Amino acid sequence: MAPNEELPIYQLLGGETLTAIVAGFYRRVPGDPILGPMYPANDLAGAEERLRSFLIYRFGGPPTYIQERGHPRLRIRHAPFVVNQAARDRWMELMLASIDEQVVLQKVQKEHRDYLEQFLGDIATFLINRA
Ligand code: HEM
Helix, strand or coil, rough: CCCCCCCHHHHHHHHHHHHHHHHHHHHHCCCCCHHHHCCCCHHHHHHHHHHHHHHHHHCCCCHHHHHHHHHCCCHHHHHCCCCCCCHHHHHHHHHHHHHHHHHHCCCCCCHHHHHHHHHHHHHHCCCCCCC
């Protein structure tokens, strides 16, 4: 694969597996000492749906996120939150733990897991907004 080539992840994994990945991430959020307090306790389901529909859109699926939320403007939308290196690393840790569950279930191939780590890790680094 050429370095800048994107994999059609929605096509490869399907909406169900992407939904399961995001659900696994949000299952871990409330109990996490760094991320737990950052997310809206009274609207965790809403937050889960926003990330789910964003990833489905971004990975080549239906653009429901754009229809409902407009341009993602991810840096601006993360500006209210302290996204430092520790928060970034924890976000990736919880996300990869969830992805790895899907690897064990053989819903995600190792090669696609590694691609997701790179892809999501790059966005997570781009979202760092505090020292
Ligand atoms: C780097 C660590 C990150 C932290 C600490 C973080 C934290 C947050 C928080 C607290 C929210 C608000 C929850 C809500 O009510 O929607 C949020 C929203 C969101 N995050 Fe992150 N996030 C991180 C990385 C990422 C990454 C890597 C992506 C994309 C791959 C992402 C995509 C989104 C999206 C799409 C929303 C909803 C935006 C909207 O439509 O309002 N985040 N994030």
